[in-house]
Amino acid sequence: MPLTAISGTYQIVGFSPDGDTVCFVPDDPGAFAAAGLRPRVTPVGAIHLRLDAIDALETHYKPHSWHQQPELGDGAANALLDLLGFTDVQWDERHRVSAATPKTRPGYILTGFVDKYGRAVSFAFAGMRAGGTKDPVYLEVPELRRSVNHQLLGAGWAYPTFYSKLYADLREELATVSVAARAAKKGVWEHDSALTGFELKSQDQLQNQLVILPKLFRRLVDYFLSEDTSGVDLAGFATFLKAQDDKLFTVPAGQATSFAALVESRRQRLTLTVPPEQLVFVEAPPKVLPKVPPEA
Structure with a gap:
């Protein structure tokens, strides 16, 4: 099954991104519908993304804001935003972004389905896609390595968490970088x-x-x-x-x-x-x- 490439902007001010979720506003509001996808849309037109194949420590889970070890959980969130090109990110007491430089950043995603919570399960990238976004995409390992998903996993900011719709060659590449991160005791693997x-x-x-x-x-x-x-x-x-x-x-x-x-x-x-x-x-x-x- 090919993936759909969608260009847009990452928006974080007023939202609560963490190490594996972030909000994205497509340049074309009809892009998801054209791909046969129906994610939940916020009042400002943003789509919540769930980054495919990775699982960062929880920063705010369920009622009472249950969280995991803050240094690594917040570190993963900041690492994600840094990879997307945000700086000077400020958080309020509710763990929402109150300010960032710049307020939005351009990028694109490769997505193929929506999870049970209405989030677009995606590989996320900063900047513009060299091959454009008009045609279906068969994601290959070289492009996968440029995704923030791959980079976060390789740096040890997240655990690998694979689902059956992920292509085997991509899964094997992500497993390899995860094993290397564990061997080097990076991030979560130093304390797992x-x-x-x-x-x-x-x-x-x-x-x-x-x-x-x-x-x-x-x-x-x-x-x-x-x-x-x-x-x-x-x-x-x-x-x-x-x-x-x-x-x-x-x-x-x-x-x-x-x-x-x-x-x-x-x-x-x-x-x-x-x-x-x-x-x-x-x-x-x-x-x-x-x-x-x-x-x-």
Whole structure:
């Protein structure tokens, strides 16, 4: 499946970008519709992008603004904005950008689908595309290396998180740079606790000290919110994780399994038993909005 190239501007003032999401305003307001895509559009015409194949530490997740280790989470957000060409970025107390130089930056994206939250899953680039944006694009590794996705992964600012729609050659390239970043202990890999295993002691430890795969962090937060507790008792976490039914297959083995089967849980100790670059998740189906019955 080819990708669609869309030119536009990145807009960050008034928004809350993080290490893998940013807002984008297409030059042609009808570009997404012409590609058969229906992302959610903000009142100012911006589209939320979800950067493909990477997952940065959470800076504001769900109610109460759950976050991960701030130095690396905020660092990834700033690294993304720097790669897009923004400087002097200022943040307010709600983690929204209040000012930046310049206020917008030109760029383009390569996208092929919209996720269940209405975000355009994309490879993002600064500047103009040498090959133009009129024709369908079969993304190849040389152009992939110029994406901010690739650069953030190579610098260790994000974990690899692959889904089945990602082409195998692109996935292999991104896995290679991620393994190199881990070997060099860059960014998240200097402090990662998921692969070595960690003892969960408090919610403060989870948010301000531990560095783990963001998908595992989100599942832990979802579990604690479902339990409506301020503690971190993991007695029911394995059952909860299994119920989420996060389907995936491993590479190169090609084993179909679930995320729950690869997270070892022993009392308060959790361990991710397979490196994240060997996991390929199956996309969740789009959310279906309930039908509104006609008025009587």
